[in-house]
Amino acid sequence: MRDSYDIIVVGGGHAGCEAAVAAANLGCSVLLLNADLRSFARMSCNPAVGGIAKGQIVREIDALGGMMGLVTDATTLQFRMLNRSKGPAMWSPRAQCDKQAFSLRWRKILETHCKLDIYADFADIFLFENSKIAGVHTTTGAIFKSQAVILTAGTFLGGKLFIGRTTFEGGRIGELASHGLTEQLVSLGIKTGRMKTGTPPRIDISSVDTSRLLPQLGDAEPERFSYLDVPSSIQGGSPQMPCYILHTNEKVHDILREGFKDSPLLNGLITGRGPRYCPSIEDKLRVFPDNDSHQLFLEPEGRDTNEYYLQGFSSSLPLQTQLDALHAIEGLEEVKIFKPAYAVEYDYFDPTQLKATLELKDFDGLYFAGQVNGTTGYEEAAAQGLMAGINAALKIQEKEPFILRRDESYIGVLIDDLITKGVDEPYRMFTSRAEYRILLRQDNADFRLTEKSFNLGLASEKRYTIMASKRSQVDVLRDWCYTTKVRAADVNPYLESCGSTPLTDSKKVAELAARPETNLSELLKIVPRGTIYPKEVVEAVEVEIKYKGYIEREKAVAKKISRLENLKIPEGFNFDGIPGLSIECRQKFNRYQPRTIAQASRISGVSPSDISILLVYFGR
Numbered sequence: 350m351r352d353s354y355d356i357i358v359v360g361g362g363h364a365g366c367e368a369a370v371a372a373a374n375l376g377c378s379v380l381l382l383n384a385d386l387r388s389f390a391r392m393s394c395n396p397a398v399g400g401i402a403k404g405q406i407v408r409e410i411d412a413l414g415g416m417m418g419l420v421t422d423a424t425t426l427q428f429r430m431l432n433r434s435k436g437p438a439m440w441s442p443r444a445q446c447d448k449q450a451f452s453l454r455w456r457k458i459l460e461t462h463c464k465l466d467i468y469a470d471f472a473d474i475f476l477f478e479n480s481k482i483a484g485v486h487t488t489t490g491a492i493f494k495s496q497a498v499i500l501t502a503g504t505f506l507g508g509k510l511f512i513g514r515t516t517f518e519g520g521r522i523g524e525l526a527s528h529g530l531t532e533q534l535v536s537l538g539i540k541t542g543r544m545k546t547g548t549p550p551r552i553d554i555s556s557v558d559t560s561r562l563l564p565q566l567g568d569a570e571p572e573r574f575s576y577l578d579v580p581s582s583i584q585g586g587s588p589q590m591p592c593y594i595l596h597t598n599e600k601v602h603d604i605l606r607e608g609f610k611d612s613p614l615l616n617g618l619i620t621g622r623g624p625r626y627c628p629s630i631e632d633k634l635r636v637f638p639d640n641d642s643h644q645l646f647l648e649p650e651g652r653d654t655n656e657y658y659l660q661g662f663s664s665s666l667p668l669q670t671q672l673d674a675l676h677a678i679e680g681l682e683e684v685k686i687f688k689p690a691y692a693v694e695y696d697y698f699d700p701t702q703l704k705a706t707l708e709l710k711d712f713d714g715l716y717f718a719g720q721v722n723g724t725t726g727y728e729e730a731a732a733q734g735l736m737a738g739i740n741a742a743l744k745i746q747e748k749e750p751f752i753l754r755r756d757e758s759y760i761g762v763l764i765d766d767l768i769t770k771g772v773d774e775p776y777r778m779f780t781s782r783a784e785y786r787i788l789l790r791q792d793n794a795d796f797r798l799t800e801k802s803f804n805l806g807l808a809s810e811k812r813y814t815i816m817a818s819k820r821s822q823v824d825v826l827r828d829w830c831y832t833t834k835v836r837a838a839d840v841n842p843y844l845e846s847c848g849s850t851p852l853t854d855s856k857k858v859a860e861l862a863a864r865p866e867t868n869l870s871e872l873l874k875i876v877p878r879g880t881i882y883p884k885e886v887v888e889a890v891e892v893e894i895k896y897k898g899y900i901e902r903e904k905a906v907a908k909k910i911s912r913l914e915n916l917k918i919p920e921g922f923n924f925d926g927i928p929g930l931s932i933e934c935r936q937k938f939n940r941y942q943p944r945t946i947a948q949a950s951r952i953s954g955v956s957p958s959d960i961s962i963l964l965v966y967f968g969r
Contacts, residue, residue, distance in 0.1 A: 351378075351466070352491075352492065352493055352494060353484075353493070353494040353495065354377075354378045354379060354380040354466070354493065354494070354495045355372070355377035355378045355379065355495060355496055355497065355742070355745050356369075356372045356377050356378070356379050356380075356495055356496065356497045356498070356499065356738075356741050356742065356745070357379075357380045357381075357382065357472075357484065357485055357493055357495040357497070357498045357499070358372075358379060358380070358381045358382065358498075358499045358501060358738070359382050359472045359485065359498060359499065359500050359501060359502060359530075360382070360383060360500065360501035360502040360503055360505065360719070361381055361382075361383030361388065361389045361390070361459075361467075361501075362389075362390060362391065362393075362501060362503045362719060362720075362730060363390045363417070363719065363727045363728075363730040363731040363734065364501035364503070364718040364719030364720075364730040364731060364733055364734030364737070365381060365383065365499070365501035365718075365719070365734055366381075366389055366390045366416070366455050366458075366459065366731075366734065367410065367415050367416060367417065367731045367732075367734035367735040367738060368499045368501060368716075368718055368734035368735065368737050368738035368741075369381040369459065369465055369738065370415075370416055370458060370459070370462065370465070370738070371414070371415065371734075371735050371738030371739050371742070371807060372499075372738040372739070372741055372742040373462050373464035373465040374414065374462075374464075374807055375738075375739065375742040375743070375746070375805070375806055375807055376464070376742070376746070376806075377464065377741075377742045377745060377746075378464055378465075378466075379464060379465045379466070380465075380466050380467075380468060380493055380495070381459060381465060381466070381467050381468070382468055382469075382470055382471070382472055382485070382487065382493075383467065383468075383469065384469060384470065384471050384505075384524070384525065384527075385469070385524060386456070386467065386469050387452065387456075388452060388524070389452050389455040389456045389459060390420070390451060390452055390455040390727075391448070391452050391521070392446065392448040392451060392452075392727065393503075393504070393521050393548065394546075394548045394658075395648060395658055395660055396426075396445060396446050396447075396448040396451075396648055396649070396650045396651075396658055397443060397444060397445050397446060397648060398417065398421040398443070398444050398446055398574070398727060398728065399421070399441060399442045399443035399444055399574065399728070400431065400441055400443045400728075401431060401432070401439070401441045401779065401780060402441065402759060402778040402779050402780045402782070402783070403441070403443075403726060403728040403729070403778060404431070404441035404442035404443055404574075404728075404791055405441060405759050405780075405789060405790070405791045405794065406728040406729065406731075406732050406759050406760060406763070406778060407421065407442070407574050407728050407731075408442065408574060408576075408791045408794040408795075409732070409758050409759060409760050409794045409797075409798055410728075410731055410732055410735055410760075411574055411575045411576055411577075411794070412576060412794040412795045412797065412798040412799045412802070412808075412816075413735060413739075413798050413799070413801075413802040413807060413808060414799075414802050414807040414808035414809065414812060415731065415735045416455070416458060417574075417727075417728070417731045418573075418574035418575040418576075419574075419575045419577065419579065420451060420454045420455055420458070421444050421446055421451070421574050421581075422444075422573045422574055422575050422579065422580075422581035422582065422584075423450075423454050423581070423582055424446045424447045424448075424450040424451045424454055424582060425444045425445070425446060425571075425573070425581045425582050425583050426444075426445040426446060426447055426582075426583070426589065426590040426649050426651075426652060427444065427445040427566075427567035427571075427583070427589045427590055427591070427592065427649075428442070428443070428444045428445075428567050428568055428571035428572060428573070428581065428583060428589070429442075429443050429444075429567055429568050429571075430442055430443075430568060430572060431443055436787075436896070437787075437790050437792065437892045437896065438780060438786040438787045438789075438790055439780055439786075440790070440791055440792070441780075441791060442572060442574060442791055444574065444581075445567075445590065445592065445648055445649060447650075447651040447652050448650050448651060449650075449651050449654075450651065450652075468487075468491070468493075470487040470488060470489050470491060471487060471488045471525075471527050471529075472485040472486070472487055472488075472527075472529075472530060473486060473487060473488050473527070473528065473529030473530065474486035474529055474530070474533060475498065475530065475533060475534075475715065476492070476494070477712070480711060480712055480713055481712070481713040481714055482495070482496075482497060482498045482712060482713065482714035482715045483495070484498070485498060488529075495714075496714055496745050497714040497715070497716065497741040497744065497745060498714065498715055498716070499716040499717075499718055499734070499737045499738065499741055500530070500715070500716065500717050500718070500721055501717075501718045501719045501721065501730070501734055501737075502520075502527055502530070502719075502720075502721055503520060503695075503719055503720045503721070503730070504520045504521070504546065504693050504695040504720055505520030505524075505525075505526055505527040505695065506526075506527050506528075506530060506531050506695055506696035506697075506721065507526060507527075507528065507531055507543075507694075507695055507696040508520035508521075508526035508527070508693055508694070508695045509526065509693065509694045509695070510522060510691050510692070510693050511613040511614075511618060511619060511665045511691060511692040511693070511694070512665065512666075512667065512668055512689055512690075512691045512692075513608070513611045513612070513613070513665070513666060513667030513668065513670070514611050514613070514618070514667070515667075515668075516613070516618065519693070520693070520695070521693070522688065522691055531696045534698070537712070538711070539698055539699075539702060539709070539711075540698065540699040540702060541696055541697065541698050541699070542621070542696075542697055542698075542699070542723075543620055543621035543622075543694055543695065543696060543697070544621040544622055544623070544694070544695060544697050544720075544723060544774070544775055545614075545619050545621035545622060545623040545692055545693065545694045545695075546623060546624060546627075546692070546693055546695075546725060546775060547623065547629050547663040547664065547665055547690065547691065547692040547693065548663055548690060548691060548693075549658065549659040549660065549661070549662040549663045549664065549690045550659055550662065550664075550671060550675065550686045550687075550688060550689050550690045551650065551656050551657065551658060551659075551686060551687040551688040552647060552656070552657045552658075552659050552675075552681075552684060552685075552686055552687070553655050553656070553657075553684070553685040553686065553687055554647070554649075554655045554656075554657045555655045556683050556684045556685040557593075557647070557657075557680055557681055557684055558680045558681075558682070558683075559593055559680065561679055561680040562593040562594065562595050562647070562679075562680045563593065563594040563595075564591040564592070564593055564594075565591060565592040565593065565594055565646065566589065566591055567583070567589035567591075571583050571584060571589065576794075576795045576799070576812065576815060576816065576819075577811070577812060577815060578815060587652075590649045590652065591649075592646055592647060592648050592649070593646065593647040593680075594644065594645070594646055595644075595645050595646075595647065595678060595679065595680055595681070596642045596643065596644055596645065596678070596679070597630075597642055597643045597645065597674075597678060598641070598642055598677065598678070598679070599641050599642075600677045601674045601677045601678055602634055602641075604670065604673045604674040604677055605630060605631065605634060605664075605666065605670065605674050606634060607670065608666040608667055608670030608674075609631065609666075611666065611667045611670070612631055612665060612666050613665050613692065614629060614631055614632070614665050614692065615631065615635075619665065619692060619694055620694070621694040621695070622773065622774040622775070623692075623774070623775065624725045624774060624775040624777060625774055625775075626777050626779075627663065627725065627775075627777070628663070629663045629664050629665065629692070630643070630661070630662050630663065630664050630666075630674075631664060631665070631666060643661060644661060645659060645660060645661040645662055645678075646659075646660035646661060647659060647660070648660055656687050659675075659690075662675075662690060663690060663692075664690035664691075664692075665690070665691060665692035666690070668689050671686075671689055671690055672686070695720070696721070697720065697721055697722065697723045697772075698717055698721055698722065698723075699723075699771055699772075700717070700722040700723055700767035700768055700771060700772060701767075701768055701769070701770075701771040701940065701941050703717060703722070703767070703768050704768070704944075705750070705752045705764060705765070705768060705944060706736070706737070706740035706744070706750045706751075706752065707722075707733060707736060707737040707740065707764065708737075708740065708741075708744070710942065714741075714744070716737040716740070716741055717737070718730070718733035718734045718736070718737040719733055719734060720775075722767055722772075722776075723767070723771075723772035723775060723776055724763075724767070724772070724775065724776045724777070725775035725776065725777050726777055726778070728778070729763060729776065729777070729778055732759075732760045732763060733763070733764070735760075736751070736753075736760060736764060739751050739805065739807065743805070751801075751805060752764075753798075754911070754914055755783070755784065755785065755910075756785045756788060756789075756903075756907035756910070756911065757789075757797055757798070758789060758794070758797060758798060759778060759783055759789055762778070762782055762783045762789075763776075763778055765948065765951070766782060768941075769941060769943070769948055769951050769952055770951070770952070770953060784906075785903050785906075785907050787896060787899050787900055787903050788900065788903050788904065788907065790892065792885065792888060792889055792892065793889065795815075795816040795819065796816065796819075796820060799812055799813055799816040800813065800816070819883075819885070819886060819889075822882055822883070822886045823886055823889050823890055823893075825880075826880075826882055826886060826887070826890045827859075827890045827893060827894070829858070829878070830857070830858040830859040830862060830869075830890060830894060831857060831858075831859045832857070833857065833858050833876060834855040834856060834857050834858070835855060835856060835857075835858055835861065835872070835875060835876050836855050837851065837852035837853060837854055837855060837856075839875055839876070840852060840856075840861065840872070840875050843867075843871060843872070843875060844861075844866075844867070847866045847867060847868075847871075848866050849861075849864050849866040849867055858872055858876060859894050862890075862891055862894045862895065863894050863895055863897070865895070868891075869887055869888075869890060869891035869894070870884075870887050870891075873887065910947055911947075913945065913946045913947035913950065913960075914945050914946075914947040914948075915945070916945055916946040916947070916964075916967065917944065917945055918943055918944060918945060918946065918949065918963075918967070920942070920944070921942070922942070923939065924938040924939050925939065927962060927963070927966050929962045930959055930962055931959070933954060934954070934955055934956075934959045937952050937953075937954060937955065938952070938955075946960060946963055946964065946967070949963060
């Protein structure tokens with residue numbers, strides 16, 4: 350084995366795997382350190398990828414040449430496009446996955462990459478030369494040198510698990526915690542804190558009376574995450590597996606409340622903040638005391654296992670309380686569990702200490718990505734890992750950094766929120782966090798990002814060619830819709846069938862497609878046309894036509910804001926010398942060190958007058 354690499358990635362979760370492969374694909378030699386070689390990109394919580402806003406992130410990862418979309422497609426058990434009843438900005442793909450196959454697929458990708466080595470160990474000391482990273486020392490005494498290190502340790506730094514009053518160390522149940530790195534970084538002045546997350550029990554589905562539960566099935570025509578022309582496992586013929594919907598009741602709630610006295614979440618044993626938008630069952634009962642029922646979901650963890658995940662029942666209550674409560678749920682009277690619910694508390698680092706590249710401001714070559722930055726979710730972690738891997742490689746190669754704007758991607762929103770606003774609870778992405786969400790749809794991530802990545806050398810030529818072909822087809826079909834007329838006699842039967850006003854004379858296809866009641870694919874059946882377009886092309890054109898006004902308005906707003914994004918602030922600038930700024934504003938600017946006027950405007954507490962002062966000072 351070699352003892353020197355361009356980049357070392359510490360931690361083989363979703364962030365670490367994406368970081369390692371991205372850097373290796375850009376030509377760097379990479380070492381990935383992970384304590385357990387069976388746990389690459391392990392699905393520690395729910396066995397699913399995507400969901401509201403998260404699905405958009407996964408499609409962006411794929412458009413950039415990341416691997417999460419392809420791995421998800423290869424291991425899909427069920428696919429659903431969420432929010433179809435809402436506008437296209439809200440459509441979000443989600444897939445249930447075989448979690449063991451997911452990790453194995455990732456391991457194969459990592460092991461077969463010629464630029465990437467794997468080593469099973471914990472890093473316990475960062476090696477520095479002055480303020481520049483130089484490598485890592487491991488718990489087995491190994492020393493590896495490098496020009497950059499990416500820390501993606503997830504919940505393992507100082508990890509502590511809780512089941513009632515029982516506590517023990519670990520990053521996940523059955524896996525050791527990691528020590529040394531947090532203590533070293535704190536001694537160097539890095540700000541840290543504690544956060545908490547949790548996971549529900551794993552259920553033996555053979556002990557559940559599923560005839561009394563409501564099945565939740567996948568889409569009849571399942572799509573996939575990747576833009577590449579590789580069918581997903583279920584598109585290739587594997588049957589979709591059902592989820593099941595069930596509910597708690599008042600008896601369940603009474604049993605759970607009896608265990609509150611032993612809840613580490615409520616008795617002070619856990620001090621870290623938990624995720625507001627993924628609350629434990631204890632939190633649900635406290636926050637919504639008048640609800641007599643809460644919805645739960647049983648989700649399959651694999652095609653060849655009886656293990657199911659009980660979504661919505663995350664808990665840190667004692668084991669016996671959990672079992673008694675589960676047995677009071679309809680259909681679970683005889684339930685057996687494979688694993689109890691538990692909470693985990695862990696170290697994270699204030700992400701405002703990072704640059705937009707996810708490199709620490711004060712330590713050259715050291716990058717943070719994933720839950721160590723205070724985020725929650727596989728998708729958010731993978732996105733950060735991808736961007737950290739890209740930027741670490743570009744820096745070593747003495748190239749310009751790769752930074753995505755808020756109007757270009759959810760990934761840009763994610764990173765800008767982290768480094769500008771910081772976190773006081775685990776950060777989860779929502780569509781509401783993106784002010785340009787009609788531009789950042791799940792269907793157009795390839796149009797937004799693939800060419801950028803191809804120019805970096807990350808996205809493959811095949812990926813770029815597929816994107817260019819799709820764009821060409823969209824352009825041709827869109828132009829045809831705006832130039833081709835359809836006769837009233839031909840289209841009126843369809844319009845009447847869908848409750849839309851009939852025509853008195855001919856209209857262009859685009860005018861009809863703009864109506865909320867109509868469907869472009871149906872209109873294309875009425876108007877003769879030789880070319881048959883793929884579903885994704887027709888949907889893309891229909892969205893552009895129906896939401897043309899909204900799209901143009903958001904583009905105009907984004908263009909105005911982009912002018913402020915282009916107004917750079919010198920690195921390390923001292924804001925104390927700018928007259929007129931409030932003391933609070935100066936302190937925040939000096940702390941967060943915004944890199945542009947636009948970023949400065951997004952810092953909490955900064956007023957429009959403060960931004961006007963900056964514009965005048967910098968001669969704009």
